[in-house]
Every structure is written in C-alpha cells, then in structure tokens.
Amino acid sequence: MTSAPSPQTALLVGAAGGILQDVADGLAAQGCQLILFDRDEARLEEMAARLRGRVDVETVVGDITKTAEAEQLLSGLQRKPSILINGVGGDTRVIPYAELDQQVFETSYLENVIGTFTAIKVLAPSMVEAGYGRIVNFASAGGRTYSHFNNAAYVAAKAAVIGMTKQIAYELAPTGVSVNVVAHGPIATARVAGAWERRDPAQKEAVLSKLPMRRMGTVHEAVGSVLYLASESAGFTTGSVIDINGGLYM
Numbered sequence: 001m002t003s004a005p006s007p008q009t010a011l012l013v014g015a016a017g018g019i020l021q022d023v024a025d026g027l028a029a030q031g032c033q034l035i036l037f038d039r040d041e042a043r044l045e046e047m048a049a050r051l052r053g054r055v056d057v058e059t060v061v062g063d064i065t066k067t068a069e070a071e072q073l074l075s076g077l078q079r080k081p082s083i084l085i086n087g088v089g090g091d092t093r094v095i096p097y098a099e100l101d102q103q104v105f106e107t108s109y110l111e112n113v114i115g116t117f118t119a120i121k122v123l124a125p126s127m128v129e130a131g132y133g134r135i136v137n138f139a140s141a142g143g144r145t146y147s148h149f150n151n152a153a154y155v156a157a158k159a160a161v162i163g164m165t166k167q168i169a170y171e172l173a174p175t176g177v178s179v180n181v182v183a184h185g186p187i188a189t190a191r192v193a194g195a196w197e198r199r200d201p202a203q204k205e206a207v208l209s210k211l212p213m214r215r216m217g218t219v220h221e222a223v224g225s226v227l228y229l230a231s232e233s234a235g236f237t238t239g240s241v242i243d244i245n246g247g248l249y250m
Contacts, residue, residue, distance in 0.1 A: 002131035010230065013088055014089075088112070089158070091111075093154075096151075108154050113164060140185075141184065176235075179239065181240070
C-alpha cells in the first residue's frame with residue numbers, strides 16, 4: 001500500500017454545488033490543496049476567496065459536459081490531484097415518464113455519466129502511476145431505487161454512475177486507487193430546499209411519509225461520507241455505495 005502524498009491535492013468537479021462547498025471546507029481543514037472546477041466563475045471566486053489563506057486554492061472555470069474542452073482543461077493542470085470528487089449532475093425536475101423525451105435522457109446521461117467518466121479518464125492515470133488515489137462519484141438514492149424528486153432520465157443516469165463506478169473500481173483495485181459512490185437521498189441544499197418549498201402540503205406529507213426519519217438531511221450530514229471516501233483510511237473500500245438517505249433505501 002502506497003501512502004498518501006503530503007500535502008494532498010483534491011479536485012472538486014462541480015465545486016460550487018451545495019454539498020461540495022462544505023466538502024471543500026472539510027478538505028481544507030485537513031490541509032488539502034484544492035482545485036475547484038465549475039462553470040460558475042462568480043461562485044468559484046467567492047469560494048476561493050473564503051478558502052485562500054488556509055490552503056492553496058486553484059480555480060478552473062469550465063463545463064464538464066463539454067467533453068473536449070473539459071479534457072483539455074483537466075489535462076493542463078499543473079498539480080495532479082490524488083483526490084477526485086465528481087459532484088455534477090443534480091436535477092429537481094419531477095417529470096412523468098410520458099412527458100420525457102430523448103433529449104432529457106441525453107442531457108442527464110451527459111451530465112452524470114459522461115462528465116464523471118471524462119474526469120476519471122483524464123486524471124486516474126496519474127493516480128495509478130503514483131500508486132495512490134481516491135475517486136468519489138455522486139449518485140443518488142434514486143439510482144438505487146426510485147425518486148420522489150426527479151424523473152426516470154435522472155434515475156437511469158444515476159444508476160449508470162453506480163454501475164460504471166463498480167467496473168472502474170474493479171479495474172483499478174490493484175493499483176492503490178479506490179473508486180466509490182455516495183448515494184444521497186433528499187438533502188436540503190439550497191436548490192432542493194427551494195423545490196421543496198414550492199410543493200403543496202399534501203405533496204410534502206406524501207414524501208415525508210416514505211422517509212423513516214420524517215425529514216430531509218442537512219448538508220452537514222451529507223459531507224462526512226464524502227470526506228471518509230476521500231481519506232487515506234478508505235484504502236480498503238472500493239466499489240462501494242454509501243447510502244445517506246434517512247432510511248429511504250434499506
């Protein structure tokens with residue numbers, strides 16, 4: 001087993017998202033250097049300003065769904081990350097199956113599966129060469145079962161992320177690079193909380209009745225599993241799906 005480099009560098013794809021902003025704080029507290037990748041330049045710079053002074057922070061403005069552009073940006077990184085966290089691909093649109101079309105499926109697959117694969121394809125080889133790496137992909141409780149909050153295209157894409165992760169984890173298992181998935185249930189990020197507030201009381205009660213804990217999770221509760229899978233202690237954990245969902249999927 002190869003030890004983690006010191007200091008470690010973590011690349012967060014979709015860094016400006018609700019959960020990854022708190023993940024960045026947690027990694028910074030551990031002394032990780034950070035590379036923040038997102039298409040929202042203003043929010044990236046806001047994050048970087050908050051984190052600089054604690055750790056080295058680099059920002060990369062790009063869209064992971066624009067594959068050729070993203071590959072070029074990721075290939076050009078001066079620091080090669082030992083931690084990769086793929087957090088792109090949220091969707092709060094409730095669309096009945098009869099109203100879905102091929103474009104929704106293609107977009108969801110591009111955001112969740114192809115985007116995640118692009119980052120792994122570019123960055124995993126340097127981890128393999130170093131003999132150490134941690135890759136954490138974001139799926140969803142929907143990808144494990146079904147969703148009250150999304151649609152069949154999103155659920156299908158998140159299920160594909162889980163399957164892809166397991167295969168890549170198998171291929172990289174002997175190399176010192178672990179690859180895992182966090183499947184969050186309903187977490188009250190700003191986006192999800194906003195969609196939740198637009199629902200009427202009867203719809204809210206119908207959803208909460210399916211949750212054994214009778215509430216949505218907090219962002220703080222969503223972060224710990226990500227930090228564990230990104231840590232050196234997760235070296236014997238690979239191809240796993242960590243479910244954070246208040247008992248929705250048991």
